[in-house]
Amino acid sequence: MASPTSTVENYLKEIYLAQERQGDQPVAMGEVARSLGVVPGTATSMIKNLARRGWAEYSPRIGVRLTDEGELVALNMIRRHRLLELFLVKTLGLDWSEIHEEAEQLEHAVSERVLDAMDAFLGRPTSDPHGDPIPSANGKMRQRKLVALSRCRVGAKAKVARITDQDSDFLQFVENQGLKPGTELTVTSRLPGADATGIALGESAPLTLGTRAAEKILVEEC
Amino acid sequence: MASPTSTVENYLKEIYLAQERQGDQPVAMGEVARSLGVVPGTATSMIKNLARRGWAEYSPRIGVRLTDEGELVALNMIRRHRLLELFLVKTLGLDWSEIHEEAEQLEHAVSERVLDAMDAFLGRPTSDPHGDPIPSANGKMRQRKLVALSRCRVGAKAKVARITDQDSDFLQFVENQGLKPGTELTVTSRLPGADATGIALGESAPLTLGTRAAEKILVEEC
DNA sequence: GTCTGGACTTTGAGTGCCCAAAATGACGGT
DNA sequence: ACCGTCATTTTGGGCACTCAAAGTCCAGAC
Ligand SMILES: [Mn+2]
Ligand SMILES: [Mn+2]
Ligand SMILES: [Mn+2]
Ligand SMILES: [Mn+2]
Numbered sequence: 001m002a003s004p005t006s007t008v009e010n011y012l013k014e015i016y017l018a019q020e021r022q023g024d025q026p027v028a029m030g031e032v033a034r035s036l037g038v039v040p041g042t043a044t045s046m047i048k049n050l051a052r053r054g055w056a057e058y059s060p061r062i063g064v065r066l067t068d069e070g071e072l073v074a075l076n077m078i079r080r081h082r083l084l085e086l087f088l089v090k091t092l093g094l095d096w097s098e099i100h101e102e103a104e105q106l107e108h109a110v111s112e113r114v115l116d117a118m119d120a121f122l123g124r125p126t127s128d129p130h131g132d133p134i135p136s137a138n139g140k141m142r143q144r145k146l147v148a149l150s151r152c153r154v155g156a157k158a159k160v161a162r163i164t165d166q167d168s169d170f171l172q173f174v175e176n177q178g179l180k181p182g183t184e185l186t187v188t189s190r191l192p193g194a195d196a197t198g199i200a201l202g203e204s205a206p207l208t209l210g211t212r213a214a215e216k217i218l219v220e221e222c
Numbered sequence: 223m224a225s226p227t228s229t230v231e232n233y234l235k236e237i238y239l240a241q242e243r244q245g246d247q248p249v250a251m252g253e254v255a256r257s258l259g260v261v262p263g264t265a266t267s268m269i270k271n272l273a274r275r276g277w278a279e280y281s282p283r284i285g286v287r288l289t290d291e292g293e294l295v296a297l298n299m300i301r302r303h304r305l306l307e308l309f310l311v312k313t314l315g316l317d318w319s320e321i322h323e324e325a326e327q328l329e330h331a332v333s334e335r336v337l338d339a340m341d342a343f344l345g346r347p348t349s350d351p352h353g354d355p356i357p358s359a360n361g362k363m364r365q366r367k368l369v370a371l372s373r374c375r376v377g378a379k380a381k382v383a384r385i386t387d388q389d390s391d392f393l394q395f396v397e398n399q400g401l402k403p404g405t406e407l408t409v410t411s412r413l414p415g416a417d418a419t420g421i422a423l424g425e426s427a428p429l430t431l432g433t434r435a436a437e438k439i440l441v442e443e444c
Numbered sequence: 445g446t447c448t449g450g451a452c453t454t455t456g457a458g459t460g461c462c463c464a465a466a467a468t469g470a471c472g473g474t
Numbered sequence: 475a476c477c478g479t480c481a482t483t484t485t486g487g488g489c490a491c492t493c494a495a496a497g498t499c500c501a502g503a504c
Contacts, residue, residue: 007461029482039463044483046461061469061482091313092339102333109331111324117314229491251452261493266453268491283452283499447504454497460490467484474477 002053006108009077011036011046012055015066016074026063075139080107080115082128082135087118089129096129096180097171130171131162131181131218147222150197150214152187158219159184165216177207179217187222224275228330231299233258233268234277237288238296248285297361302329302337304350304357309340311351318351318402319393352393353384353403353440369444372419372436374409380441381406387438399429401439409444 004012014035018027033043051058055070066074084103088094094102110118116137119125126142127133135141146161160183163174174180178201188206189198197214200206209217226234236257240249255265273280277292288296306325310316316324332340338359341347348364349355357363368383382405385396396402400423410428411420419436422428431439 005460030480038461040482041464041484042462049460088336088339092336092343094335094339098335102336105331105333106328106336109327111327113316113320114310114314114324114328117310117316121314227490252450260491262452263454263494264492271490445504448500448502450500452497452499455495457494458492462488464487465485467482469480469482471479471481472477473479474475 004055004073007046008050008053008055009073009108011050012066012070012074013077013081015056015064016071016078019066024065026059026065028063032064072139075135075141077107078141079135079137079139080110082132083115083118083122083125084110085128085130086122086125086134090122095175097168097175099129100166100168127162127181129181130164130166131160144220146218146220148215149187149199149209149217149219150211152197152219152222154187154190156187156222157184158187158222160217161220162218163216164218170213170216173213174217177201178204185219226277226295229268230272230275230277231295231330233272234288234292234296235299235303237278237286238293238300241287246287248281248287250285254286294361297357297363299329300363301357301359301361302332304354305337305340305344305347306332307350307352308344308347308356312344317397319390319397321351322388322390349384349403351403352386352388353382366442368440368442370437371409371421371431371439371441372433374419374441374444376409376412378409378444379406380409380444382439383442384440385438386440392435392438395435396439399423400426407441 011032015027015032018031018035019025029040029043029047032047033040036043038046047056047058047064050056050064050070054067055073056064056066058064081103084106085096085099088099088102089096119137125134133141133143144161147158149158149160152158160179160181162181163171163179165171179185183201186200187197188200189208190196191198195211196208197211198206198208233254237249237254240253240257241247251262251265251269254269255262258265260268269278269280269286272278272286272292276289277295278286278288280286303325306328307318307321310321310324311318341359347356355363355365366383369380371380371382374380382401382403384403385393385401387393401407405423408422409419410422411430412418413420417433418430419433420428420430
């Protein structure tokens with residue numbers, strides 16, 4: 001009930017994202033600790049707190065799951081985070097590989113009023129600069145069905161829709177190669193032996209991606 | 223040395239503003255406590271902290287003064303606060319009477335990078351929506367010499383330059399009467415007995431202000 | 445010179461969050 | 475059944491900030 005501190009907001013958000021990654025499995029304490037950058041004991045005691053306050057269910061030695069109330073807070077934080085990222089890129093012209101940390105702080109400081117003003121200013125967008133969907137104000141998040149570039153058949157035309165890795169070096173690489181969400185490309189080859197996918201963009205020279213990388217680039221049906 | 227927490231940032235900013243109000247006198251603990259909304263004992267112990275960490279000088283039973291280093295932090299916070307206020311009003315269209323609290327939170331969350339992007343976006347402005355001067359990135363603050371409306375002679379033409387009261391009700395009144403910074407007006411009467419100043423704006427009906435109010439409205443020379 | 449009210453300081457305690465390190469539990473291999 | 479491993483939990487302690495309430499000081503009144 002009592003409004004969450006910014007630490008709690010971070011926990012709820014990261015638990016939600018971990019749950020999403022794992023297909024709704026309870027999230028282990030180790031995973032929580034890693035996501036939040038704390039020691040496992042800290043995670044355990046914070047999770048007990050979240051449970052006591054009604055945001056999560058805690059099963060010792062199994063993991064945490066958010067309650068409906070917890071999910072609502074988490075989705076609101078994700079909304080804030082992603083709207084802020086988009087705002088920083090589109091309005092203030094910041095580099096999309098550097099905005100994650102900024103949003104990580106700002107998400108706790110913007111009021112609902114400011115957030116809504118930004119949302120309106122941006123024209124009620126539905127995805128952020130990385131292609132991540134932005135939940136609506138009442139906590140609904142559209143899920144597009146996307147495919148990893150690594151799974152597209154050779155010859156397919158595809159449009160980059162989402163980059164599932166916030167690492168700044170990787171994002172910079174994606175940017176340099178012109179692979180940001182929205183870009184159209186053709187899959188030109190697949191070399192399972194070499195663990196690679198070849199692609200071609202409009203003009204520029206063809207490009208080869210390792211499977212590691214091609215898995216992190218999601219495209220609309222191909 | 224170690225970077226200030228947001229609590230410390232608030233203390234330094236409020237001490238700076240109090241010092242400014244009092245012509246550089248040391249600021250009493252009671253004043254610090256009132257400005258920060260804490261109990262006096264809390265102020266005393268926090269001030270000792272600031273002193274130990276090199277941001278202030280503390281004379282027991284006298285008051286605090288910022289060191290040069292403390293002033294630099296304070297001016298940076300004031301810069302952040304005022305730039306944010308302007309951004310919220312000019313870019314996001316928020317009501318100027320409601321932005322103070324928003325900026326109070328955001329000032330601790332925006333990075334130097336985001337701040338500079340906003341500054342550029344706004345065209346390197348020199349004053350905020352209330353007419354308060356915005357310190358430069360290196361901590362210089364232009365001081366205009368302004369006069370209280372309550373001290374203008376009858377017949378003078380004057381231009382509103384600054385409103386020295388962040389109270390939301392007062393700001394709303396100022397807004398409703400069309401007295402925001404930039405407005406030009408004429409002083410039509412002074413009634414010391416009635417403790418009032420009469421003014422006329424362009425079209426609208428003449429208006430009478432109590433001295434209380436007229437003191438909080440600063441104008442360019444008159 | 446003594447008193448006294450009000451400002452200030454000190455003390456003791458609490459909250460929220462964190463870590464280090466010791467204790468515990470569970471699970472697969474033997 | 476017994477071990478060892480490794481994740482997890484517990485314990486004890488620390489830091490930053492806060493309040494309540496008791497103690498101290500001082501300026502001005504007398
Ligand atoms: Mn965050
Ligand atoms: Mn994103
Ligand atoms: Mn603040
Ligand atoms: Mn202002």
